[in-house]
Structure formats: structure tokens, C-alpha cells
Amino acid sequence: MSSPAPTRRRTTPPEPGPIRPFHLPDLEGDRLDSGLEVRSMARSELPLVSVCLVVDAGETTVLPERAGLAVLTGDSLSGGTAKRSGAELAEALEGLGTSLRVSTGWNATTLSVTCVAERLDPTLELLAEVVRSPTFPESEVDRVRRQRLAAIRQRQMDPGHLASDELDRTIYPPEHPCHRPLSGQPESLEAMDRSQPAAFVEARYRPDGAGFVVVGDLAADDVLGWARDRFAGWEGSAAPRPELPPVVLPDPRPVVLVHREGAVQSEIRIGHPGPARGSEMENALEVGNAVLGGAFTSRLNLNLREEHGFTYGVRSRFERRRRGGTFSISTAVETGATARALEEAMGEFRRFVAEGPTTDEVEQARDYLAGIFPLRMETAPQLAAGLAEILIFDLPDDYHHRYRDRVRAVSPEGVRDAVQATLDPERAPIVVVGDADALERELEALELGPVEVRRPDDVGVGP
Amino acid sequence: MLSIDFERHELDNGLTVVLAPDPSTPVVAVNLWYGVGSRDERPGKTGFAHLFEHMMFQGSAHVPKGRHFEMVERAGGSVNATTWFDRTNYFQTLPSHHLDLALWLESDRMGWMLDAMTQEKLDNQRAVVRNERQQRYDNQPYGDWDERVQALVFPEDHPYRHTVIGSMEDLAEATLDDITSFFETYYRPNNTVLTLAGDVEPAQALRKVEEYFGEIPRGADPPPVPGRLDPGAVIGSTVREQVRAQVPLPRVYVASRIPPLTHDDFYVADVATSVLSDGRASRLYRRLVREEALAKDVVSYAFPLVTGRSFMTSWVTGYPESEPAELESALLRELEALSDVTDQEVNRAVALSETRLLRQVERLATRADMLSMFQQIFGDPGRLNTEVDRLRAVTPDDVRDFAAATLGAQNRAILTYLPEEEAE
Numbered sequence: 001m002s003s004p005a006p007t008r009r010r011t012t013p014p015e016p017g018p019i020r021p022f023h024l025p026d027l028e029g030d031r032l033d034s035g036l037e038v039r040s041m042a043r044s045e046l047p048l049v050s051v052c053l054v055v056d057a058g059e060t061t062v063l064p065e066r067a068g069l070a071v072l073t074g075d076s077l078s079g080g081t082a083k084r085s086g087a088e089l090a091e092a093l094e095g096l097g098t099s100l101r102v103s104t105g106w107n108a109t110t111l112s113v114t115c116v117a118e119r120l121d122p123t124l125e126l127l128a129e130v131v132r133s134p135t136f137p138e139s140e141v142d143r144v145r146r147q148r149l150a151a152i153r154q155r156q157m158d159p160g161h162l163a164s165d166e167l168d169r170t171i172y173p174p175e176h177p178c179h180r181p182l183s184g185q186p187e188s189l190e191a192m193d194r195s196q197p198a199a200f201v202e203a204r205y206r207p208d209g210a211g212f213v214v215v216g217d218l219a220a221d222d223v224l225g226w227a228r229d230r231f232a233g234w235e236g237s238a239a240p241r242p243e244l245p246p247v248v249l250p251d252p253r254p255v256v257l258v259h260r261e262g263a264v265q266s267e268i269r270i271g272h273p274g275p276a277r278g279s280e281m282e283n284a285l286e287v288g289n290a291v292l293g294g295a296f297t298s299r300l301n302l303n304l305r306e307e308h309g310f311t312y313g314v315r316s317r318f319e320r321r322r323r324g325g326t327f328s329i330s331t332a333v334e335t336g337a338t339a340r341a342l343e344e345a346m347g348e349f350r351r352f353v354a355e356g357p358t359t360d361e362v363e364q365a366r367d368y369l370a371g372i373f374p375l376r377m378e379t380a381p382q383l384a385a386g387l388a389e390i391l392i393f394d395l396p397d398d399y400h401h402r403y404r405d406r407v408r409a410v411s412p413e414g415v416r417d418a419v420q421a422t423l424d425p426e427r428a429p430i431v432v433v434g435d436a437d438a439l440e441r442e443l444e445a446l447e448l449g450p451v452e453v454r455r456p457d458d459v460g461v462g463p
Numbered sequence: 464m465l466s467i468d469f470e471r472h473e474l475d476n477g478l479t480v481v482l483a484p485d486p487s488t489p490v491v492a493v494n495l496w497y498g499v500g501s502r503d504e505r506p507g508k509t510g511f512a513h514l515f516e517h518m519m520f521q522g523s524a525h526v527p528k529g530r531h532f533e534m535v536e537r538a539g540g541s542v543n544a545t546t547w548f549d550r551t552n553y554f555q556t557l558p559s560h561h562l563d564l565a566l567w568l569e570s571d572r573m574g575w576m577l578d579a580m581t582q583e584k585l586d587n588q589r590a591v592v593r594n595e596r597q598q599r600y601d602n603q604p605y606g607d608w609d610e611r612v613q614a615l616v617f618p619e620d621h622p623y624r625h626t627v628i629g630s631m632e633d634l635a636e637a638t639l640d641d642i643t644s645f646f647e648t649y650y651r652p653n654n655t656v657l658t659l660a661g662d663v664e665p666a667q668a669l670r671k672v673e674e675y676f677g678e679i680p681r682g683a684d685p686p687p688v689p690g691r692l693d694p695g696a697v698i699g700s701t702v703r704e705q706v707r708a709q710v711p712l713p714r715v716y717v718a719s720r721i722p723p724l725t726h727d728d729f730y731v732a733d734v735a736t737s738v739l740s741d742g743r744a745s746r747l748y749r750r751l752v753r754e755e756a757l758a759k760d761v762v763s764y765a766f767p768l769v770t771g772r773s774f775m776t777s778w779v780t781g782y783p784e785s786e787p788a789e790l791e792s793a794l795l796r797e798l799e800a801l802s803d804v805t806d807q808e809v810n811r812a813v814a815l816s817e818t819r820l821l822r823q824v825e826r827l828a829t830r831a832d833m834l835s836m837f838q839q840i841f842g843d844p845g846r847l848n849t850e851v852d853r854l855r856a857v858t859p860d861d862v863r864d865f866a867a868a869t870l871g872a873q874n875r876a877i878l879t880y881l882p883e884e885e886a887e
Contacts, residue, residue: 004574004678011525013534014563020489020662022558045487047464048821078743087753090743095807097814099742116464116818143756150712150759150782157604157711261709265594265602296532296542306529309590312598332598334590364537371539371558374490379825 022374027387029397030224034235035208039387039397040223041215043380047117049216050380051124052388053131056209056238057200058107060177060323063242066196067177068184070204072144073197074104077111079140082133086140093126100130106182107277107322108392109205114381117217128230134201141194148183149190155181159260160332163267163433166454167328170256170429171271175245178326207231209238211391216380244323247273249427253449256429259436259456266338266434267330270345272423274327277320277393284418285318287410290365291357292316292348293329297364299348304331310341322393327423335435339442342430346448350425356416370404464817465848467824469834470665476681477653480672481834481844483660485827491661493565494554494831495573496839499649501629502548502622502688502770507636510592510629513546514637515645517588519553520544524575528584531568538564541828546627549769550839556828559662563671569657570675573650580642589634596628604710605880608778612718615702615876616774620690623768651682656838660831692771696720697874705787705879712759712783715790716878717798718776719870724767724840727853731865732765732775734857737812738804739763739777739797744811746797751779757793758785769840775869787879795875801866804859813854820851 025041032038062069078100079086093100098115111131115123155161165181172179212231214223249272275281286294293300293316300314314331329349333341357365377383377400386400432439436453444451469483504511522528535542540557555565600606610626617624657676659668697720722728740747740763747761763777777798781790824830824847837846 004680006524006575007678009674010567010571010575014567016538017560017563019558019560022489045485046821046825048818048825087744087749090749091811094742094744094811094815097811097818099815114818114822116821139756140753143753146756146782147759150780153711153783154604157709159602263602265597295536297529297536302529305591306587309587310594312591312595332594332602334594334597364533367539368536372541373539374488374558375541375556375828378488378490378827379822381822 024377024401027397027401028223032207032227032231034231035237036227036231036234037211037391038224038227039211039213039390040218041383041387042218043215044217047217048114048380049117049120049214049218050114050384051112051127052213052384053111053127054108054211054213054388054392055131055205056241057109057204058105059182060106060244060321061204061241062177064175064177065188066192067180067188068148069192069196069200070109071104071183072141072148072189072192073200074102074109075148076136076141076144076197077102077134078130079144080135080137081129082135083129086137089126089130093123096123098123100127106178110388112381112384120218124226124230131205132234136194136197138194141197145189145192149186151183152181152186159263159265159267159433162258163269163431164330166256166258166431166433167269167271167429168326170254170431171249171273171326172247173245176247177244203239206236206238207234208236211388213384213387213391215384215387247324249273250429251427253427254429255443255449255451256431257436257440257443257451257453258431258433259453260433261435263433263435264335265332266335266432266439267332268338268342268345269431270329270349270428272327272428274318274325274422275320276322276324278395281418281422282320283406284410284414285422286369287362287365287407288357288415288419289316289318290368291361291415292352295365295368299352300329300345303344303348304333304341308337308341308344310334310337310344314345335438338432338434338439339446342432342443343446346425349428353419353423353425356419357412359412362410362412362415366407366410369407373404464851465820465824467830467834467847469844471838471844472669474652474673474677476677476679477651478676479656479838480669481656481658481838482663482665482668483658483830483834484663484665485660486662489559489662490556490827491559491562491659491663492554492556492827492831493562493569494552494658494660494828494835495569496656496835497551497650498654498685498839499551500547500549501625501627503649503685504625504629505689507633508641509625509633510631511633511637511641511645512551513627513629514588514592514634515642516544516546516551517592518580518584518642519572519576521584521588522579523572524578526568526571528579534564534568540565548623548627552832552835554828554832562659562663562668566671566675570679573652573655573676574679576650577643577646580639582639585637585639585642589637592634593631596631600628604708605714608716608878611704611706611878612716612776612876613774615704615878616698616718616720618691618694621694622688622690622692622770623774647682649685651685652676652679653681654685656835658831658835658838660834661827688770694772696772698876699873701872701875701877703877705881707881707883710880710882713781713785713787713790713882714778714880715787715794716776716778717794718774718876718878719874720772721765721775721869723769723771723773725769728865729765729767729773730853731857731861732869733816734809734812734854735801735862735865736763736765736775736777737816738801738808738862741812741815746800747777747779747794750797751793755793757781757790787881791877791879798866798870801870802863804862806859809857809859809862813851813857816854817851
């Protein structure tokens with residue numbers, strides 16, 4: 001069989017048709033007397049509603065000796081309420097076809113549910129009950145703690161997670177919360193009982209500092225009334241957040257090599273501190289990141305994957321927190337290609353910071369980011385998470401509505417300047433998780449910095 | 464509750480076209496289901512369907528290597544593809560004024576892919592796939608569980624005996640001739656469903672599809688799936704494998720052959736897995752995780768496969784000190800206890816599935832993919848709108864009968880992972 005003779009129109013890409021502009025739904029915002037911020041968006045294509053309740057109870061608000069307390073609290077929150085056991089609560093929610101997800105990050109704890117619109121009232125009632133009257137039964141807290149301890153063990157034996165955790169440990173000083181994994185460490189978790197989550201909720205799950213977000217098939221003017229009714233009597237302010245210590249990178253730049261016996265691949269991380277969410281440079285850095293490693297057609301992926309076949313993929317990203325953030329390059333490569341892949345990645349990183357992106361690359365990245373924005377804000381849960389971000393990071397209410405304008409205003413010089421002001425490839429710590437016996441000498445030969453080999457005992461890994 | 468509008472057409476060359484207009488946002492999802500997957504691979508050629516999927520992004524007669532991703536990203540779209548047992552899907556979601564671009568790219572590789580194949584591209588993507596396998600299977604705790612479970616559940620000559628990723632030894636032998644013959648055998652318009660969901664005007668969209676795809680010639684019907692497709696309803700006994708590996712926690716998998724997606728009983732299997740592990744009121748969570756605190760986590764899943772038989776897997780992850788035998792007997796006990804499943808449990812499973820389905824179709828990309836699936840497998844995209852009715856028709860008696868016939872000792876593959884001995 002031979003290919004059909006192509007018609008003339010096939011030889012060049014087609015021109016786009018007329019643009020139909022995309023509009024986010026309008027956002028309604030208000031604040032209750034208790035301090036609870038309320039945001040909503042109405043849309044009615046499908047009979048679904050997504051609700052988020054965010055509280056100022058992220059992991060950066062806990063003391064070092066209590067590492068993991070915010071996560072443990074979030075995980076055991078649905079262990080029981082004043083009215084119901086944990087099992088009864090699950091029955092009630094899931095009988096409505098929904099489930100409560102509590103996710104705790106560095107910045108906040110978010111309770112989210114998505115339900116069929118006609119079941120919103122009873123769902124909200126249960127959500128309010130959970131946040132207002134959690135009882136933290138001892139058996140539930142103990143179980144959740146055991147699960148977290150087991151999960152730490154799982155993270156330590158998963159090379160990708162292990163590499164990411166080691167990178168944070170290398171970038172952040174020991175007194176900084178981000179030095180340790182989000183969900184804590186065995187020592188801190190083992191010392192906890194049910195009294196700590198209860199006290200943590202008392203101190204931090206407060207309406208002044210919290211936000212309530214509703215998106216979906218609803219009449220927007222109801223939302224404020226619901227919030228008043230459901231959260232009546234919920235009062236008080238979240239305790240002040242502790243100050244975070246400054247981040248000073250180790251000098252000279254360390255190359256941490258974590259030994260994993262017989263590993264067929266190496267997990268590579270290159271990292272650097274970065275700016276907080278909502279910084280002036282945010283969009284320039286986002287465009288820059290798309291060029292360097294944030295998109296499939298980024299420089300890093302085209303080099304390491306499409307040109308050299310070292311990896312299934314490589315990505316870079318900025319994780320932006322309320323205070324500060326982390327830039328990282330991540331990939332997994334064949335053991336035999338580790339040194340060459342690291343050299344290529346560092347080469348791209350250095351060249352990008354030194355020279356900045358080309359005009360064409362910036363145009364492509366801007367069009368990509370502005371174009372996929374509707375896909376990032378497509379569903380009720382995505383929109384609800386977007387509004388929750390506004391509250392968590394104290395962003396202006398039109399933050400998402402103006403996102404594409406900000407991205408389109410980014411220039412190549414703006415990217416170069418922001419990148420140079422933010423990232424120093426010669427100081428960026430490097431972590432490799434792989435077979436140290438095969439890699440140590442090769443990594444030393446790259447002369448990127450002193451190679452520090454960590455054997456499983458040093459990182460608390462099992463066998 | 465669900466009423467997704469759609470229309471269906473067939474071009475002269477056999478390409479089935481599903482159009483599901485929804486103008487609420489100026490975005491369109493373009494989704495193709497090729498009726499070929501790992502099930503179609505011959506012995507010695509495993510992993511081929513997936514390698515081929517990678518090659519489809521390496522350019523075609525009028526699209527240089529790397530430009531497919533670049534052009535879609537430049538247009539503000541996202542693009543990818545996946546290979547599965549029974550099909551290979553390709554999809555992009557992009558601003559609707561770039562619909563032509565997606566149709567041009569997809570039709571160029573459907574019609575003119577071979578013109579652009581080179582040994583260099585093949586070698587490059589073979590290395591990428593080797594890394595994919597290492598990352599997902601070889602360097603990942605429990606990463607090879609499906610490979611082991613499939614080999615226990617299906618006999619040597621069944622197409623689900625091997626995984627989608629396949630054998631790297633087989634891939635090492637792949638040649639450009641293999642690529643050519645695979646393309647000519649399976650990548651034909653008459654073996655394909657194209658779905659457009661979102662901001663499209665149906666008559667205009669159909670005209671465009673005709674313009675871009677109409678000139679691609681129909682191919683011969685693809686050959687039958689190789690192997691013995693129906694190996695029997697049950698494995699015939701309880702088969703076991705125990706693996707000592709670099710895993711953090713003991714884990715026990717119990718897998719069984721079940722009826723295929725196309726059989727009414729598949730919905731019963733789906734409800735059964737949901738009763739077992741969907742949510743915290745589910746049986747495995749409530750009893751093994753919460754009440755008895757034996758398990759750290761639990762999962763139960765029925766694979767939606769169509770070729771002869773499918774399989775269902777449940778697993779229980781223990782704690783460091785857990786006895787695998789205890790995990791196993793607790794899981795088996797719960798599978799057997801499905802005989803007393805209640806109305807309330809079935810209703811809850813259906814309610815959770817209903818919400819999940821709404822959430823899935825909220826994403827245009829998923830909506831398009833589901834429409835392609837229902838067309839490709841059932842010949843009727845409209846099944847998407849009535850899917851919940853079929854779940855709702857499942858009764859506790861159905862679940863009890865299913866469990867008795869399907870989850871007993873005559874039909875179990877039990878795979879146990881044990882952490883390697885602690886080095887003292």
C-alpha cells in the first residue's frame with residue numbers, strides 16, 4: 001500500500017479561524033462578620049457543585065518539633081464529629097454520592113467536596129459539622145498516625161519521592177519547615193496523640209483567616225446566606241503564623257548522591273529557592289519555565305528525551321508558596337546515561353539563565369500558557385481550587401480573570417531579567433538517587449561540586 | 464440526568480465520526496480511537512502497539528519531527544496519546560479556532576505517516592520507551608505487579624497475558640518493516656473513531672473532517688486478535704506467587720477473571736469493586752483500614768477490557784509488621800462476605816459512580832474519549848447518557864451471584880510482595 005497523493009492544501013498547516021474569546025464566569029465576593037471570606041462562581045452546564053473550605057492551617061504554621069501536625073490533623077478531621085462517628089460520617093457523605101477530601105499543604109488545609117447540585121444542602125451541613133466539631137477519637141488519630149508513618153517508609157523507598165525530599169533537605173536549612181517532608185518525620189509523628197490535633201484546630205481552624213468557595217450550578221446570591229447559616233457561631237482568628245528563617249544555599253554547591261542498590265535508573269533533581277506566589281516576577285518566570293522545562297517542547301525535554309533518548313521525560317517547575325518557593329528540574333534517566341544527562345541538563349540550565357529565551361520561544365510559551373488557561377479552569381473543582389488560591393495567597397479577586405493579559409505582556413527581556421534575578425545555576429544543589437557504586441566517580445568527574453554519598457542509613461531508608 | 468447531544472456519521476472510507484457540540488466554552492477536544500492495542504501483538508512482538516504510538520509523534524509527510532507537539536502547544540492546546548490493551552487513543556484539546564490544525568495533524572499521520580519514518584527516530588523512541596518501562600516498572604516499588612498478575616490470570620495464548628509496555632527484548636528486535644506493516648494493518652480509517660466534542664458546528668465540522676480525512680483510503684479489515692480469546696470463565700484453581708523485592712510494606716493482590724466490559728455482568732463487577740473500596744464507607748476501608756487497622760490502604764478495580772475475558776484486582780497494603788497471611792485471609796474474607804451485600808451499599812456505590820461520571824464528562828477531553836469508547840466498543844456513543852441506568856439496575860442479588868460465581872477459590876490469583884530482609 002502506498003500513501004495517497006496529497007491534495008495541495010495538505011502541504012502547509014492550516015490558518016486558524018476567527019477567535020471566539022474565552023471568559024471566566026464572574027466572581028462574587030464578600031466577607032462575613034466573623035472574618036470568613038466567601039467567593040463564588042455560578043455556571044450551569046452540568047448539575048454539579050464544588051465547595052472548598054480553606055483554613056490557615058498549613059505545615060509552615062507548625063513548630064519544628066510538631067512537624068506533620070497539620071497533615072495529621074487534616075487526615076484525622078473526618079475521624080468523627082460531635083454528632084457522628086467517622087464511619088457514620090462516611091456513610092452520610094457517600095450516601096449522597098460525594099466524599100470529603102482534606103488536603104494539607106505548606107500554605108493551608110483545604111476541605112473540598114463535589115456533589116450533584118440537588119444534594120448540596122445536606123453536603124454543606126456535613127462539611128460544616130466536620131470543621132466545627134471534630135472529636136479526634138484516639139483510635140482514629142492513632143490509625144492515621146500509623147498510616148502516615150507507613151507512608152513515610154513508602155516515600156523513602158520510592159526513588160522519585162526520595163530524590164525530591166533530599167533536594168528540599170539540601171536547599172532548606174534545618175530550622176526551616178521545608179527542610180523536612182510535608183507530612184513530618186517519624187520522630188515528630190511518634191510523639192503525637194489526640195490532644196495535638198484538637199489543640200491545633202482550636203488555634204488555627206478559625207473563620208478569620210479562612211475562606212469558603214462555591215462553584216457550579218447555583219444561584220449566586222444564595223451563597224452568602226448559606227455561609228452565614230452553616231457557619232453561624234464559628235468565631236475567632238487564626239493565631240499569627242510563625243516567621244520563617246532565611247534560606248541560604250550551601251556553598252560550594254553540593255552534589256548529593258543517594259545510593260540505591262542496583263537501580264536501573266537514576267532520579268535527578270536540580271533545585272533552587274524561588275519566589276512566593278503572587279510575586280512581581282511570577283508570570284515572567286512561568287513563561288521562562290515553559291521554555292526551559294515546563295512544556296513538552298521545552299529545551300530540556302527536546303534535548304534529554306527527543307534528541308538523546310536518555311529519559312521518558314524531564315520537567316522543570318516553580319512551586320510557589322505563601323512565603324518563598326522552590327524551583328526544580330526533575331528527571332529519571334538510565335543509570336548508564338546519568339552523568340551525560342546531568343551534564344546536558346546543567347548545560348541547558350546555564351545557557352538559559354545566561355542568555356534568556358529567544359523572541360520566538362517566548363511567543364510560543366505565551367500562546368501556550370494563555371491558550372491552555374481555559375483547560376486549567378474547565379471544571380467546577382478546578383475553578384473552586386482557583387478561587388481557593390485567591391484566598392490562600394491573598395491574591396486580588398481578578399487574579400485569574402487577568403491572568404492571560406499578564407502572560408501576554410511578558411517580554412523576552414523580562415524573562416531573562418527575572419530568571420537572572422532568581423536562579424543561579426552554579427549554586428543550585430543537585431541530588432541523584434541511583435547506584436552510587438556505578439555513579440560516584442562519573443559525577444565527581446563533572447566537577448559540579450563536592451559529591452556527598454549518602455547510604456540508606458543516612459536517609460533513614462529501610463534495607 | 465446526563466444528556467450529551469451527539470451525532471454520528473461514517474465517511475466513505477469507513478472513518479466513524481462522532482460530533483458532540485457544546486458551545487459553552489471556545490474549546491474543542493479532538494479524540495481518535497484506533498482499534499488496536501497490546502492484544503493485537505503477536506508472540507515476540509510485545510510492546511509494539513505502544514512503541515508505535517510513540518512513533519506517531521515523530522512526524523509525517525508534511526509535519527516535521529517534533530512539530531506536532533510544538534504546533535499544538537503554540538496553538539494553546541494540550542496533546543497526548545495512550546496505549547491500552549484494546550485500543551490506542553490520540554487526543555488534543557485546543558482553542559476551537561484551531562480545529563483545522565488538529566484535523567490536519569491527525570489526518571496527516573493517519574494518511575502519510577510512513578513517508579517520515581527513519582531508523583534514527585525508531586532508535587530514539589525505543590530508548591525513550593525503555594526508560595518509560597524502567598521508570599514505571601523496574602525502578603518503582605510494586606512496579607511490576609500487573610505484569611505478574613496478568614501472567615497468573617491468563618494462559619500463555621491469551622492476548623492479556625502480557626502488559627502494554629511489553630518486553631524490551633521484543634522491542635529491541637523491532638524494525639522499520641514492522642512499523643510499516645503495523646501501520647498498514649491497523650491504522651486505517653475503517654478501524655478508527657474520531658470524536659469532536661465542544662465548540663463545533665456539526666455541519667461545518669463534518670465538512671472539515673471530510674476534507675482532511677476523506678482522501679485517506681480504506682484498508683482491509685484488521686485481522687482477528689491472535690490467541691485463544693476465551694480461556695474459560697475461571698482460572699480453575701487458586702494460583703500463587705510470592706515476591707521478595709525492594710518494597711516498603713507487604714502487599715497482597717487477589718485477582719480473578721471476570722466477564723468482559725461488553726457483558727451485562729461487568730456492571731455487577733463494577734458495583735462490587737465500588738462496594739469493596741470506593742470511599743471510606745466501603746467494606747475494605749471500613750473493616751480492614753478503620754475497624755481492624757490491618758491495612759494501610761485498599762483498592763479494588765475491574766479492568767474494562769473487551770477481548771474474551773477481563774480481570775478484577777483487589778489489593779491490601781499492610782504495615783511494616785503485618786503478616787501477609789493475615790492480610791490475605793482478611794481480603795478473602797471480605798470477597799466472600801459480598802454474599803450479604805445490602806441495598807444501601809449498592810445504592811451508595813451507584814451514587815458515587817453517578818457523581819464521578821458527571822465529573823468526568825465535565826472535562827471535554829474525557830467526554831470525547833468516552834464517546835469514542837462507547838462508539839468503538841458498543842457501536843453507540845449514546846450509551847454515555849444511559850450508563851448510570853445500567854449501574855442502577857444492579858441488585859444486591861446480582862452482586863451475591865457474581866461473587867459466588869467469580870470470586871471463589873477456583874478463580875483466584877494471589878500475588879504477595881514481601882519487603883527484603885532488613886540488613887543488620
